[in-house]
Amino acid sequence: METRRDVFQAIADxxxxxxxxxxxxxxxxxxxxxxxxxxxxxxISKHIQILTECKLLQQEHNGREIYYxxxxxxxxxxxxxxxxxxxxxxxxxxxxxxxxxxYK
Amino acid sequence: MEQKxxxxxxxxxxxxxxxxxxxxxxELLFRAxxxxxxxxxxxxxxxxxxxxxxxxxxxxQKTDPQGNVIFQADGVIHELIPNKKxxxxxxxxxxxxxxxxxxxxxxxxxxxxxxxxxxxxxxSFNQRDQVLKLGMPQGINWAHDQIQQVAGKLK
Numbered sequence: 001m002e003t004r005r006d007v008f009q010a011i012a013d014x015x016x017x018x019x020x021x022x023x024x025x026x027x028x029x030x031x032x033x034x035x036x037x038x039x040x041x042x043x044i045s046k047h048i049q050i051l052t053e054c055k056l057l058q059q060e061h062n063g064r065e066i067y068y069x070x071x072x073x074x075x076x077x078x079x080x081x082x083x084x085x086x087x088x089x090x091x092x093x094x095x096x097x098x099x100x101x102x103y104k
Numbered sequence: 105m106e107q108k109x110x111x112x113x114x115x116x117x118x119x120x121x122x123x124x125x126x127x128x129x130x131e132l133l134f135r136a137x138x139x140x141x142x143x144x145x146x147x148x149x150x151x152x153x154x155x156x157x158x159x160x161x162x163x164x165q166k167t168d169p170q171g172n173v174i175f176q177a178d179g180v181i182h183e184l185i186p187n188k189k190x191x192x193x194x195x196x197x198x199x200x201x202x203x204x205x206x207x208x209x210x211x212x213x214x215x216x217x218x219x220x221x222x223x224x225x226x227x228s229f230n231q232r233d234q235v236l237k238l239g240m241p242q243g244i245n246w247a248h249d250q251i252q253q254v255a256g257k258l259k
Contacts (some may be wrong), residue, residue: 092147097128099136
């Protein structure tokens with residue numbers, strides 16, 4: 001089965017959300033991230049890979065170490081995702097409210 | 105400033121909730137959902153059919169100036185309790201979005217204010233996200249309008 005490397009698919013997983021929360025504080029090496037979880041290092045590494053593939057995490061090389069940090073641009077994209085839909089309903093309801101006031 | 109209309113779409117779920125407080129008495133908020141001439145005003149569509157009762161149905165349409173149907177949605181009303189609740193289905197014609205199940209709950213806050221709780225269920229997680237991404241159904245509606253306007257200028 002082909003896995004969808006969709007940013008929303010990526011954040012649907014609780015472990016991956018926890019990784020995002022960790023890395024949001026400061027850049028971390030894969031080892032340091034894995035230490036914070038009970039899961040195997042291999043499992044965490046797979047989660048990091050998925051987050052990187054959908055560009056939520058970015059790699060930074062510092063000497064021989066790889067650090068992962070959060071891509072704020074992509075995070076903003078998620079927040080913006082539902083905003084047009086919300087705005088649509090907001091405008092609609094504003095209109096309805098104005099119309100109904102005439103019926104008072 | 106706090107947003108008046110709140111939308112909640114949790115990851116991985118096939119539903120959304122929308123809540124909104126209105127400076128309207130409960131009765132007026134409810135009327136805006138069951139009277140055809142009022143719905144036409146705020147939805148911007150023609151109400152071809154509306155039976156606001158249990159086991160009733162409805163049909164909304166929007167036509168271009170030439171009379172071609174550019175938007176159509178219909179559904180059946182499963183439950184309708186005045187000033188309290190509406191349960192209905194909603195489906196847009198000629199789209200891949202499928203049917204959605206909608207729960208509307210009307211809540212009285214004060215004599216002059218009320219709150220609407222909308223709970224919408226989609227067939228799948230993917231379908232919900234597709235709908236959200238396209239800002240449907242009005243997004244499509246508006247797209248049609250814009251196409252219409254652009255086409256009008258070309259004439």
